[in-house]
Amino acid sequence: MSNYHIKHLEEYYQVYRKSIREPENFWEEIAEEHFMWRKKWDKVLSWDFSKPEVKWFEGAQLNITENCIDRHLATRGDKTAILFEPNNPDEEAEHITYSQLHQRVCKFANVLKSQGVKKGDRVCIYLPMIPELAISVLACARIGAIHSVVFAGFSSSALATRINDSDCKMVITSDGSYRGSKTIDLKGIVDDALEDCQGVNSVLVAKRIHSEIEMKAGRDHWLQPLLDDASDVCKAEIMNAEDPLFILYTSGSTGKPKGMVHTTAGYMVYTAYTFKNVFQYREKDVYWCTADIGWITGHSYIVYGPLCNGATSVMFEGVPSYPDFGRFWEIVEKHKVNQFYTAPTAIRALAKEGVDHLEKHDLTSLKVLGTVGEPINEEAWHWYDDNVGKKKSPIVDTWWQTETGGIMISPIPFVTPTKPTYATLPFIGIQPALMDENGQEIKGNQVDGRLCVKFPWPSMARTIWGNHQRYKDTYFSAFENKYFTGDGALRDEVGYYRITGRVDDVIIVSGHNLGTAPIEDAINEHPAVAESAIVGFPHDIKGNALYGYVTLKETGESRDQNNLRKEINQLITEQIGPIAKLDKIQFTAGLPKTRSGKIMRRILRKIACKDTSNLGDTSTLLNPEIVQGIMDEAL
Ligand code: WTA
Numbered sequence: 001m002s003n004y005h006i007k008h009l010e011e012y013y014q015v016y017r018k019s020i021r022e023p024e025n026f027w028e029e030i031a032e033e034h035f036m037w038r039k040k041w042d043k044v045l046s047w048d049f050s051k052p053e054v055k056w057f058e059g060a061q062l063n064i065t066e067n068c069i070d071r072h073l074a075t076r077g078d079k080t081a082i083l084f085e086p087n088n089p090d091e092e093a094e095h096i097t098y099s100q101l102h103q104r105v106c107k108f109a110n111v112l113k114s115q116g117v118k119k120g121d122r123v124c125i126y127l128p129m130i131p132e133l134a135i136s137v138l139a140c141a142r143i144g145a146i147h148s149v150v151f152a153g154f155s156s157s158a159l160a161t162r163i164n165d166s167d168c169k170m171v172i173t174s175d176g177s178y179r180g181s182k183t184i185d186l187k188g189i190v191d192d193a194l195e196d197c198q199g200v201n202s203v204l205v206a207k208r209i210h211s212e213i214e215m216k217a218g219r220d221h222w223l224q225p226l227l228d229d230a231s232d233v234c235k236a237e238i239m240n241a242e243d244p245l246f247i248l249y250t251s252g253s254t255g256k257p258k259g260m261v262h263t264t265a266g267y268m269v270y271t272a273y274t275f276k277n278v279f280q281y282r283e284k285d286v287y288w289c290t291a292d293i294g295w296i297t298g299h300s301y302i303v304y305g306p307l308c309n310g311a312t313s314v315m316f317e318g319v320p321s322y323p324d325f326g327r328f329w330e331i332v333e334k335h336k337v338n339q340f341y342t343a344p345t346a347i348r349a350l351a352k353e354g355v356d357h358l359e360k361h362d363l364t365s366l367k368v369l370g371t372v373g374e375p376i377n378e379e380a381w382h383w384y385d386d387n388v389g390k391k392k393s394p395i396v397d398t399w400w401q402t403e404t405g406g407i408m409i410s411p412i413p414f415v416t417p418t419k420p421t422y423a424t425l426p427f428i429g430i431q432p433a434l435m436d437e438n439g440q441e442i443k444g445n446q447v448d449g450r451l452c453v454k455f456p457w458p459s460m461a462r463t464i465w466g467n468h469q470r471y472k473d474t475y476f477s478a479f480e481n482k483y484f485t486g487d488g489a490l491r492d493e494v495g496y497y498r499i500t501g502r503v504d505d506v507i508i509v510s511g512h513n514l515g516t517a518p519i520e521d522a523i524n525e526h527p528a529v530a531e532s533a534i535v536g537f538p539h540d541i542k543g544n545a546l547y548g549y550v551t552l553k554e555t556g557e558s559r560d561q562n563n564l565r566k567e568i569n570q571l572i573t574e575q576i577g578p579i580a581k582l583d584k585i586q587f588t589a590g591l592p593k594t595r596s597g598k599i600m601r602r603i604l605r606k607i608a609c610k611d612t613s614n615l616g617d618t619s620t621l622l623n624p625e626i627v628q629g630i631m632d633e634a635l
Contacts, residue, residue: 260461
């Protein structure tokens with residue numbers, strides 16, 4: 001019997017040791033006993049981080065949707081798979097059972113086929129959090145098409161970059177979306193994006209807000225009539241273990257977004273196994289992750305992980321503040337949610353509203369609380385623990401990344417004693433390492449360093465779409481023979497990990513990863529701007545907010561600064577999306593630079609954080625005189 005479900009701490013240590021000593025035997029047992037294979041593997045693992053190349057379950061054949069849906073039909077056909085809660089609380093929730101999900105995914109898959117989509121083709125999905133989003137993801141997987149979901153808050157220009165980078169042939173979208181009291185014209189954004197995308201020959205449009213939109217003849221099709229005509233029988237395409245399942249873009253510190261490629265078998269095994277343990281999911285539980293499926297958290301822990309376990313997964317279309325800040329708690333009460341997984345930024349926003357909203361609702365169904373996306377501060381952790389969990393529901397602070405596919409460091413609830421702000425222990429099979437600046441591993445406890453992983457795990461991304469060299473340079477070059485996460489961490493006296501934050505130029509704002517370079521590129525396109533630099537500074541709710549230092553061309557100096565600020569944020573909204581807007585924009589005469597011409601962000605960061613007591617040695621700068629001026633005028 002494999003250890004699929006860990007129930008006490010001793011067992012965790014025992015299973016962890018086994019997973020490190022005999023990783024292949026360990027993962028083979030898990031894979032064998034808990035999943036449905038069309039053909040078993042020839043080899044469990046082959047790997048070489050110097051290339052880098054990693055293969056899990058090579059030779060195996062499967063379809064992930066048979067694991068997520070078909071195999072549950074006999075025992076859980078009438079169980080709710082997806083519980084859709086609409087933006088508007090007056091609209092009825094929709095319970096989609098496993099049988100209905102099967103039917104809807106098969107129909108959708110047949111529509112994709114009828115539009116000429118084949119195994120290996122890329123399909124871009126740009127949808128709000130409506131059932132069609134989960135269904136289209138699964139429909140792609142059913143026929144072996146590679147889905148690339150783009151979060152529906154990105155701008156048309158960001159969408160076009162992503163469509164073109166992976167050469168998508170189809171886009172799936174809706175007429176629009178609801179977001180609190182607002183509606184957003186998604187189809188209009190897609191139309192703008194497609195002006196720059198030659199490869200897309202078909203657009204499927206789901207009806208959500210019933211707005212008048214333009215449909216381009218020959219290219220655009222309403223989804224519903226096609227679904228009505230489609231057969232609900234669709235044999236699952238048989239995929240190889242290492243066939244790509246999806247691409248998901250994440251921001252890098254430089255350059256264009258990176259299309260992380262996840263493959264089939266390892267991703268499935270790891271997301272399912274982590275879901276079961278990190279949330280201690282039991283058969284009758286209702287699980288709710290508030291993320292958007294446009295991010296990795298939604299892929300792994302709304303869709304694939306939960307469905308592989310036959311779980312009931314809540315999918316929420318709206319926002320925590322609509323119609324008021326009690327919405328999350330109203331949903332918890334209404335659907336008797338047992339596991340609740342959200343982001344620190346949401347917790348802080350809710351905490352700011354006080355406990356009145358909480359007190360109006362019965363939250364006794366809650367058993368496990370989760371957090372993800374950025375370090376959780378101590379105050380938010382305690383607020384969550386005291387008021388939401390009433391000190392009875394353990395908090396799982398789960399550290400992981402788009403690149404890791406699944407949760408890497410996290411408590412197992414009722415198993416691992418928690419500690420505020422600590423992600424605690426590595427999950428089964430995960431071998432973290434802390435590295436010093438000279439590239440040496442720091443052993444022992446009570447140390448801090450750069451967080452790496454020194455052994456492959458099943459759900460790691462295998463490459464960056466179209467750019468394997470960049471994959472190697474970004475993740476496998478900083479430290480020999482190790483995957484570098486880009487995060488810093490410390491390890492306490494008992495071996496618990498606390499993630500301290502990014503050590504590169506990625507800034508996490510409200511849980512969204514933003515690279516500084518693309519934002520600076522957008523600003524620099526303004527005709528009055530000569531140069532710019534972005535840094536993060538602490539923000540009560542968003543965790544970090546963005547601070548921009550902008551130098552103007554001579555022609556721009558006479559312009560009204562408030563108008564310029566608006567125009568700059570408008571440019572950022574158009575090129576990336578509203579999530580990347582700057583909170584503060586300071587116009588400066590110049591930017592501090594090293595003699596080789598590199599902007600000294602370290603100094604700018606300190607000024608933005610109002611921490612100027614120790615700026616370090618500025619005498620080696622090319623232009624040390626500039627620093628005092630920036631400090632004097634800081635916002
Ligand atoms: C950060 C989200 C501290 C971290 C699943 C990581 C965290 C980046 C935590 C990945 C956590 C995520 N504690 N920091 N529990 N979870 N992060 O790709 O910096 O959107 O590298 O994946 O978020 O963000 P991504």
